[in-house]
Amino acid sequence: MDEASIASPDAPILVIGAAGQDLVGRPLHDLQPATSNPGRIRISFGGVARNVSENLARLGHSVTLLTVAGQDWSGEQLIQQVQGAGVETDYILRTDKYPTGTYLALVDQKGWLQHALDDMRIVSCLTPAYVEELSRLFYESSLVFVDANLNKETLRKIFSLAKKAKIPVCADPTSTLLASRLKPYLRRLKLITPNLAEAAILCYGTYDPANPPDALETAQCLVSQGVEIAIVAQAELGVCYATSETAGQVPALRTQVVDPTGGGDALTSAVIFAFLNGIPIDDAVRLGVSAASLTLRYPGAVVPDLSLEKLYDRLVI
Numbered sequence: 001m002d003e004a005s006i007a008s009p010d011a012p013i014l015v016i017g018a019a020g021q022d023l024v025g026r027p028l029h030d031l032q033p034a035t036s037n038p039g040r041i042r043i044s045f046g047g048v049a050r051n052v053s054e055n056l057a058r059l060g061h062s063v064t065l066l067t068v069a070g071q072d073w074s075g076e077q078l079i080q081q082v083q084g085a086g087v088e089t090d091y092i093l094r095t096d097k098y099p100t101g102t103y104l105a106l107v108d109q110k111g112w113l114q115h116a117l118d119d120m121r122i123v124s125c126l127t128p129a130y131v132e133e134l135s136r137l138f139y140e141s142s143l144v145f146v147d148a149n150l151n152k153e154t155l156r157k158i159f160s161l162a163k164k165a166k167i168p169v170c171a172d173p174t175s176t177l178l179a180s181r182l183k184p185y186l187r188r189l190k191l192i193t194p195n196l197a198e199a200a201i202l203c204y205g206t207y208d209p210a211n212p213p214d215a216l217e218t219a220q221c222l223v224s225q226g227v228e229i230a231i232v233a234q235a236e237l238g239v240c241y242a243t244s245e246t247a248g249q250v251p252a253l254r255t256q257v258v259d260p261t262g263g264g265d266a267l268t269s270a271v272i273f274a275f276l277n278g279i280p281i282d283d284a285v286r287l288g289v290s291a292a293s294l295t296l297r298y299p300g301a302v303v304p305d306l307s308l309e310k311l312y313d314r315l316v317i
Helices: 048-058 073-084 121-125 128-133 152-165 179-188 196-204 215-224 263-276 281-296 308-313
Strands: 013-016 020-027 039-046 063-066 068-070 093-095 101-107 113-119 143-147 169-172 189-192 229-233 239-242 247-250
Touching: 013 048, 020 073, 039 048, 039 073, 048 063, 048 073, 048 143, 048 263, 068 073, 068 121, 093 121, 101 121, 128 152, 143 152, 143 263, 152 169, 152 179, 169 179, 169 263, 179 189, 179 196, 189 263, 196 215, 196 229, 215 229, 215 239, 215 247, 229 263, 229 281, 239 281, 247 281, 263 281, 281 308
Parallel strands: 013 063, 013 143, 020 101, 068 093, 143 169, 169 189, 189 229
Antiparallel strands: 020 039, 101 113, 229 239, 239 247
């Protein structure tokens, strides 16, 4: 990993990536094809970068969000909501080229994701030129978080500016279709938080759900490619993590899954918060699992009253 130092743990975290609205449907009975099925549908705000920014703000950290919203009602409401959570929104780009991003998910009766669609064309408006115009923010921040919704050129610019500012970069691969965008930057990453399928794409170039790789070995594989901290999520099986000095597994907390959206983003946020506050990696991952568990129980992408006290109340010993 290239040298990077956190100038001040109290400096803002710069979060760059997707924001939008989430529509999540959950059937009341077994799904019947080619017809309407009774269920419950909830609408809230989401997007990986937006979720991470709100979680970090609710944990008490200063956060600046770089994202893009449409010139529509959803975009206006999104900005107001995230601003109300304590996130700096002055640099959010508005455009009428595309509507505000949307994520559409269908979960099963147990709450686990079955199918999902996203319309994040609007993220293409976060161009390298736009990021360059705001380059001073990199020098004012403690670290940068990105999600892989960003296009390749913008990611290249972000990593270049972060290197010049000597601040670390953390990343979420977002999906198996987008994960490979982070492949050129593994040696530059302080932290990456993929699920097992995304991690396999980054390590082995493919993922076979019928014959999945070992999660701990996959986390260690990411570290061998230069990642400083690799955390691989396995849904109900918990998470595996690795650094150059340690590795381990933290089981998932038993909980009713109300909505799976945002669980991984909560884990990422809690781990970032932990290492900015000098918490060792083993304890940081446990805080992350606690945050994910709390979020799975909530019908939305972020727990609105998230706090450090709540995380410790559910901490895995």
